Amino acid sequence: MKEFAYDRAPDIPTALALLGDDPDARYLGGGTNLVDLMKTGVERPARLVDLAALPLDRIDRAADGSVHIGATVTNSDLAVHPDIRRGHPALTRAVLAGASGQLRNMATVGGNLLQRTRCPYFTDLTGPCNKREPGSGCPAVAGEHRHHAVLGASGHCVAVHPSDLAVALTAFDARVTYETTDGTGTLPFTDFYLPVGDTPHRETALPSGALITGVTLPPPAPVTVRSTYRKVRERASYAFAIGSVAAGLDIEDGIVREVRLALGAVASRPWRAYAAERALTGRPATATAFTDAADAELAAAAPLPGNAYKVPLVRNLVVAVLTELAQEADR
Ligand SMILES: Cc1cc2nc3c(=O)[nH]c(=O)nc-3n(C[C@H](O)[C@H](O)[C@H](O)COP(=O)(O)OP(=O)(O)OC[C@H]3O[C@@H](n4cnc5c(N)ncnc54)[C@H](O)[C@@H]3O)c2cc1C
Ligand code: SF4
Structure with a gap:
């Protein structure tokens, strides 16, 4: 492994100053991904x-019910966390579906994203890889x-984003908050990850050197x-x-009032299923409507020869999950 400098920042301004505009410096969260990549030589940071x-290790609820999760x-x-379990159970389930207990004890929210x-x-x-070595x-x-x-x-990269947590945050209109030396910023999750296009090495809209300070969830609602x-x-x-x-899913008198859907492991970023949401809103909460909604989203699918199985897999998954939520609403 390449030698590197190590500093533990006591506060946010120091963290930003230590990273500076050095392209070879990296923030270290739990290290469960970065250190693995350093061991294999994919990442070779100097600092x-x-x-x-x-002081970013808290989960705080604001007066309006929104919840801020520190990075x-x-x-x-x-x-x-009880506020997350009650208000956004999908988030709890997404986190628990990831990695293992030991890894989750180390892994941070910022690093996961x-x-x-x-x-x-x-x-x-x-070998070559456009994401690791642009143009190769x-x-x-x-x-x-x-x-x-x-x-x-795109033909430049067909990799998927691996985070489970990010899929739930994308579905429920969370926002990422960050700091740079120029001040504070915020990005909705749907704009946080960039479309792959011809620049797969550019993965997020974060400004260079930005420190993620946390994630803000809107106040709980029936649909969350x-x-x-x-x-x-x-x-x-x-x-x-x-x-x-x-x-x-929020259902009133058998009609879908509101629905949130995001798909994971199908795209370079968590995929907000807007077409499915539009197709379902205002319709009776039936298996036919759920299937039509899944089909509306997956009409844009362009599988490769080896992964066409994912299209029916995700279609069935969407229908099964919506059916489960509709049955819960009936109880
Ligand atoms: C065997 C294994 C199985 C796994 N399975 C799953 C799974 O099923 N689902 C899943 O979602 N994940 C899974 N993971 C991934 C795991 O969740 C991530 O490794 C972890 O969340 C990364 O968090 P970290 O704090 O350790 O990040 P780090 O490794 O410390 O950092 C990751 C990246 O984020 C940057 N970074 C960290 N914090 C910040 C910040 N606050 N601001 C700006 N940049 C920052 C770092 O510079 C680095 O580039 C698995 C990992 C392993 C090793
Ligand atoms: S899919 Fe993306 S990450 Fe994988 S080899 Fe292609 S460019 Fe690299």
Whole structure:
């Protein structure tokens, strides 16, 4: 491993100053992704700025009911927090569906959002990869792409985003807050991750050097309280999704008043299913309407030869999750 400098920042201004505009410096959250990538040589930082001592480890509810989750809150602490469990159960389920207990004890909210893709070519330094080395090519398109994208991909990169938490945050209109030396900023989740286009190495809209300070959830509403997250993976635990759905459903007199849907492991970023939401809002909450909504979203799918299975998988997942939420509403 390349030698690097290590500093533990006592406060946010110091963290920003230590990172400065050095392209070879990195913030360190729990280290569960960054340190792995350093061991394999994908990441070769000259400086690590450890965020563990920053005052960003709290979950606070504001007077209007919105909840701010600090960037260094661990995934484990997030999953057990009563405000999240009550107001946004989909978020709790998404966090608990990820990684393992030990990893969740270390992993932070900020680091989870910025974890890198699990495309095997990304970590194979012997071959090309546009995300790791812009312009070098994408061997996954003609190679191994069983787990790759079916929506919104480009010929430049077909990798999927691996975070479960980010899918739930995308469904429920959360915002990312950050600091730079120029001040405070905020981004809705739907704008936080960039479309892949021809720049797969540029993954988020964060300004350079920005420190994520947290995530803000809007106040709980019927559509967030009756919500869930379901993930399909190749083994029962300790595996990334091959398809996932975060959903919330508010039904009145059998009619869908509001619905939130986001899909995971199908695109370079968590995929907010706006077409499905539009197709379902105002319709009777029936299996036919749920299927039509899933089809409306997946009409844009462009699978590769090896991952066409994901389209029916996600379609069935959307219908199953909406049916489950509708049955809960009936009880
Ligand atoms: C075996 C294994 C299985 C896993 N399974 C899953 C899974 O099923 N689902 C899932 O969602 N995740 C899974 N993960 C990923 C895990 O959740 C992430 O590794 C973890 O969330 C990253 O958090 P961290 O705090 O350790 O980040 P770090 O590794 O410390 O950092 C990751 C990146 O974020 C940057 N960063 C960290 N904090 C900030 C901040 N506040 N501001 C700006 N930049 C920041 C770092 O510079 C780095 O680039 C798995 C990981 C492993 C090793
Ligand atoms: S899919 Fe993306 S990450 Fe994977 S090899 Fe292609 S460019 Fe690299």
